[in-house]
Amino acid sequence: GENVEQHPSTLSVQEGDSAVIKCTYSDSASNYFPWYKQELGKRPQLIIDIRSNVGEKKDQRIAVTLNKTAKHFSLHITETQPEDSAVYFCAAIREDNDMRFGAGTRLTVKP
């Protein structure tokens, strides 16, 4: 099955700085890579996703990049704000197969 590794497990940045979270996956057949944000005590919510036929996708301050050859993908948050503080999960899914999540990154944005 798929194995997803996520780094770092914790990340602390100053407000206004950028944050980068990286994930690697093992199954070359994986073709969909969503990112979820989970605030304390709440449900995970999708913030951005990327499909295997695309190398980069941006949505305002959030971007995701995918390197299929190296089997890694990254989440980039620019101009971080205190409300970006949360746990972020990456995931990888192979079509018609279960989705595997990374262990999560706890991001703290200090005002």
Add this chain to the structure above:
Amino acid sequence: NAGVTQTPKFQVLKTGQSMTLQCAQDMNHNSMYWYRQDPGMGLRLIYYSASEGTTDKGEVPNGYNVSRLNKREFSLRLESAAPSQTSVYFCASSESRGRNIQYFGAGTRLSVL
């Protein structure tokens, strides 16, 4: 439009007791999922139902059973609860399996003493 609704929100069980976690979605989604979330381990898939009438094991199915009652509802049953099943359980749904956005319920916090 409530999305994905889970009940109960909290539950405390004694070892050996049984219980069923309920999940319902009103988005006419075909696929539904049960995950457990433990500290430092992300979300792990217990069981999923790709479509009404089908269920399949995920990454950690031992100790659980599921029922896809109809298109809307997908329940998770613990027949004989164990302390190792103390966790937060999330139900999710998506239009279909594969490359579709999953929408999560609010979670059930379960403690087994």
